[in-house]
Amino acid sequence: MKCPRCGEELKRSKKNPEYGLCYNCRLKYKWREENQSPKQRASAERRKPVKRIEYESEEPEIQYRFKTFRLIIGIISLLLFFIISLQSCAAGASNILSGSGEVSGSAGFVLALCMAIAGIVTICMRKRESTPAFIVPMILYFVGALLGSANVGTYSDLAIWSVLSAIFAALHIFFLFVCKDKTVIGVIVAVVIVALISGFVAFSSKGSGDSKDNTNKKQSAKSQEKKDDDGIIDFDGTGYNVKYLKHETGTDYEGKSCLYYYYTFTNTGEENTSAAASSYVQCFQNGTQCETAILAEDNSSVNNYMMDVQPGNSIEVCQVFSLSDNNNVTIEASDFISLDDSKDTQEISLK
Incomplete structure (x- = not known):
């Protein structure tokens, strides 16, 4: 009727x-x-x-295609935002401390931000089948995946998140073509997007592997040099060098025995720094770390421990350690914040 x-x-x-x-x-x-x-x-x-009648409640329900699927993608994207952000902060801090020049941490955070925005758009527009409802989140997912895949570096998980973001982008373009009754074209474009990002990830990971190989070679060379170590501290740290000068024994303000350990601190980096901020010199006796001694008199070399040194310049530094007896002590020099086990040792006889 x-x-x-x-x-x-x-x-x-x-x-x-x-x-x-x-x-x-x-x-x-x-x-x-x-x-x-x-x-x-x-x-x-x-x-x-x-x-x-005014808006009869019996109006037939409209069936929106992929509504639930798009909602799930949006929720997953928001959850991944927090995970990737935390990992990116850690990766960024590692990049800064290592001085490698990588930007994998920043790229990871941009990827997380793109996924979060795309997830919000996807959730809000899940009941719409217009072209912008699919294209906008697809572009955000694709841009994030492109940036992440091109800057994997040592942040290996970034490759996984980049490929996942590319898959989300491919799904959105697939949904768009299906809604336009062009399923075959949607499948082809989706496969091309995922293949493109996967290629970028493979290329970036290969570059990261080459970088790691070079680093391993350098570490092997350093290990070979240490085989010919003369037993005296001469440590090349990150942006500095610590080289032994002399040592002597004395007393602290309480009259207790202590060790004066002198070394030359050289700034080989590009910014001002001090021995206290860059190097970490420790003294061990009887297998236990010795505490820093407090002197009764002023010592200029001890004061130099906190002094900033300009790039290319050196300064004499002295650190004083409390002693418990006359047994031998072991001095260890390493980075203040170390990402590996690199260090140099020296054994000193007090007898």
């Missing part, structure tokens, strides 16, 4: 099957059966509408 006014097909009311509903005119009519006589049919069509 059709609406006498607009010709739209009427929907039988679920609440009262005797009436037919027109959602276009917002009117309802007395329902007529198909087996009615022509006279009865003409009378029914001339009949005025019984009642104007």
Whole structure:
């Protein structure tokens, strides 16, 4: 049965099957059966509408394609934002401390931000099948994946997140073409996107592997040099060098025995730094670390421990350690914040 006014097909009311509903005119009519006589049919069509309806709750539900799938993708993206952000902060701190020049931490944070924004857009627009509803999150996912895949470096998990972001981008472009009844094109474009990002990840990971090999070679060379170590501290740290000068024994302000250990601190970096901020010199006796002694008199070399040194310059530094007896002591020099086990040792006899 059709609406006498607009010709739209009427929907039988679920609440009262005797009436037919027109959602276009917002009117309802007395329902007529198909087996009615022509006279009865003409009378029914001339009949005025019984009642104007206002947004009848029986309006048929619209089926949105991929609504649930897009909601899941959005939720996963928001959860990954927190995980990737935390990992990126740690990776960024590692890049700064190692001085490698990598930007994997920053790239990871940008990827996390793109995924978060894309996830929010996806959730908010999950009930829309317009082109922008798919293109906007797809671009965000793709840009984040592109930046992440090109800057993997030592942040190996960034490769996984980049590929996952590319998959989300591919799914959105696939959904778009399916809604436009172009499934085959959607599959092709989605595969191309994932393959492109995977290629970037493979290339970036290869570069990272070469960098690690070079680092391992340098460490092997350093290990080879240490085999010929003369037993005296001469340690090349990150942006500095510590070289033994002399040592002597004395007393602290309480009259207890202590060791004065002198060394030359050279700034080989590009910024001002001090021995206290860069190097870490320790003294061990009987297998236990010795405490720093407090002197009764002033010592200029001890004061130099906190002094900043400009790049390319050196200064004499002295550190004083408390002694418990006359047994031999072991001095160890390493980075203040060390990312590996690099250090130099020296054994000193006090007898």
